[in-house]
Amino acid sequence: MPLLHLQDLPAALGLLSRLPVKVDTDLATTRGAMSAWAWPLVGIVIGLITGLVALLSQWLGLPVQAAAILVLTTQILLTGALHEDGLADCADGFWGGYDRERRLEIMKDSRIGAYGVIAIVLSLLARAGALIVVLSLPSPIFALIAVGVISRVPMVILMAGLPNARGTGLAQSVGRPGFSTGLLATGFALILSAVLLGWIFVPLTIWVAITATVIAFVAHRKIGGQTGDVLGASQQIAEISALFVLTSLAT
16 A cells, blocks of 8 residues: 555544544555554644634633633544543553553543543643743744644654554554654654744754653553553643743743
8 A cells, every 4th residue: 555645634633533524434444554644734733723713812802821721622622632531541550550451451441540630630731831821922823733743743653663552442453553654754743843833843853752752661661562542641741842842942
């Protein structure tokens, strides 16, 4: 099969968002992880929509704090809290289980524990606080698109670089992307971030890479690889890292 296919983008949107897109299910199933190169491009759509919400909030004269909450709420609605759920499951499993099997069992449980609640609360506070600063930038929509794109690269890299820890589930059914797929996803994200942010994309990329490396190390130590929850958690932490870089440079 070709490395690129036009149907990979709607397949990625159907997988990583709640947007009503028409997906060729048979083709998406056949291509599996080969379509992962398009996962960062989902960030363009998410960032564009949330950026428009930010601009509308400013036009209505809402304070930046209210705009940040609206942007964050829109983001969660668009993704169906998919990545937040992964972050909560990883927090519960990694630090609530005493061995690999128990951690995987906890991560599969639909109930949320104390570690998961704390992780979600801290994530929302961190992102909302950073968005207050980012939305004050001259072109916040560019920043939101760049963060949306580059924060989804670790999902592709971790899925390609780590074995599936469970042997079942969404990540297992999709398969593992190859080196070319990971390289393509990274290349698209870096080029787009450079165009949107200029030189700022360099420290942003470095810190996202550092956080992705830490997540990969922890996941390998805790459960011996990756799952869909680990991929979702990597997006959340990468997004926080990218927003913090933009915040530090803005101040």
